[in-house]
Amino acid sequence: MRLSFKIEGGDFTQAGQASSEVKKVLKQLGIDAKTIKNIVIALYEAEVNIVAHAYRGTIDVEIDDKKITIRLTDEGPGIPDIEMAMKEGFSTASKKVREMGFGAGMGLPNIKKNTDLMDIKSTVGVGTELIMVNYF
Amino acid sequence: MKLAEIAGILEAKIVCGEQFANDEIRYGFSSDLMSDVLTLDAENMLLITGLSNVQAVRTAEMSDIKYIAFVRNKKASDEILELAIENGMVILESPFSLFKASGLLYHAGLKPIY
Numbered sequence: 103m104r105l106s107f108k109i110e111g112g113d114f115t116q117a118g119q120a121s122s123e124v125k126k127v128l129k130q131l132g133i134d135a136k137t138i139k140n141i142v143i144a145l146y147e148a149e150v151n152i153v154a155h156a157y158r159g160t161i162d163v164e165i166d167d168k169k170i171t172i173r174l175t176d177e178g179p180g181i182p183d184i185e186m187a188m189k190e191g192f193s194t195a196s197k198k199v200r201e202m203g204f205g206a207g208m209g210l211p212n213i214k215k216n217t218d219l220m221d222i223k224s225t226v227g228v229g230t231e232l233i234m235v236n237y238f
Numbered sequence: 239m240k241l242a243e244i245a246g247i248l249e250a251k252i253v254c255g256e257q258f259a260n261d262e263i264r265y266g267f268s269s270d271l272m273s274d275v276l277t278l279d280a281e282n283m284l285l286i287t288g289l290s291n292v293q294a295v296r297t298a299e300m301s302d303i304k305y306i307a308f309v310r311n312k313k314a315s316d317e318i319l320e321l322a323i324e325n326g327m328v329i330l331e332s333p334f335s336l337f338k339a340s341g342l343l344y345h346a347g348l349k350p351i352y
Contacts, residue, residue, distance in 0.1 A: 115317075118296035125300070139302055143276055146300040150293075203272035203289045203297070212277055 103127070105163040109152045111178065114202050117153040120161050121146040124172075131165070133238055141236045144216040145172055147209045148232055152176045154199040156229065167238075169218075174232045181224040188214070239263055239348055241305065241328060244284065247342050248307060248332035254319050255305075255328030263305055266348040268340040272297040280351050286339050288312055295321045307332055309339045 105127065107120035125142045133141075145161075152159035156178030164171045181187050188210050195205025214220050219235035242259040245252050252259065265283040269275055275285060275297050284305040287294055290312035298306055299321070306322070307330040308314060314322070314329045322329050332339055344350065 115292065117293060118300070121300060122296070135302070139300075142300045146296070147276060202291060202293050203270060204293070206271055206273035208273040208277060212273075215277075 103163075103165040105161075105165075107161040107163075109149060109156075109159040109161060109176075111153060111155070111157040111159070111176075114153055117150050118146055121149050124163055127165070128170070137236060137238060140216040141170055141172075144213045144220075144234055144236070147213050147216075148172075148174050148234065150204055151209050151232075152178075154195055154202075154204060155179065159229075169235055169237045172234045174234075175229065176231075177229045180226040180228055180230055181222075182226050184222055184224060239343075239346060243346070244307070244343060244348070245330055247346055248309075248330060248334055248339050250307060250330040250332035253314055253329050253331055254322045255326070258304075258328050261305075261328075264349055265351050266340065266343050267351050268336050270336070275301060275303070278351055283351065284343075284348065286336060286343070288336050290314060290318065292317055292321060294318075295325070295327065298327060299325050304328060306330070307339065309334055309336045 121142050128138045156176035159176030162173045186192050190211045191207040193205050193207035199205040217234040218237050221233045224230040241261045263284050265280050268286040270289045285303050286307045288310040290308045305328045309332050311333045
């Protein structure tokens with residue numbers, strides 16, 4: 103099964119809609135609750151990251167009988183130092199993002215914690231690609 | 239602790255999910271920072287927050303948190319209520335500060351996550 107979502111940067115009213123849709127699909131597929139929680143928390147963090155930092159992005163989801171693979175690509179400023187961004191507490195989020203309850207520098211570490219595989223590539227001035235895999 | 243009892247202690251109005259008034263809730267967590275809420279691994283928990291925006295409800299949805307108490311007299315917007323109803327959640331509105339609400343509930347026996 104494949105699902106695809108377009109994400110607009112800066113539009114916090116829509117942030118989480120894609121994650122919510124994926125959660126509903128996983129529930130319908132009968133995936134266990136703990137695995138669903140891990141997947142949607144990682145996806146929601148990543149979706150919020152696109153809204154908070156990028157101009158626009160795409161989420162592509164592929165589900166088979168053993169795993170879910172989620173690829174998030176965005177057009178945005180990119181991440182100059184991924185190692186630094188992976189450290190808890192490091193954040194470049196704006197005041198607006200912080201007012202929404204995010205931007206504490208917990209996102210990427212929390213994605214890593216909630217996924218079985220995580221790969222992130224970024225080019226400054228172009229954008230970021232994040233791939234996350236969870237096994238059922 | 240029953241939800242109805244929590245509402246009484248917080249002098250809170252149950253603005254959505256009144257049918258769950260007899261639910262038993264074991265844990266409480268107070269935060270305006272949704273990034274922290276997303277790191278929790280707990281069930282049967284009340285989120286106490288002054289952040290009354292859609293992202294608070296979205297965060298609760300992703301974290302399988304069914305109960306939210308808005309403090310500091312924050313009100314749930316129509317959009318928040320719609321999302322909460324869709325997800326079978328309970329929303330309380332309390333006039334108390336985050337500190338007072340947390341203190342009263344802790345004193346009454348609601349357990350901390352850590």
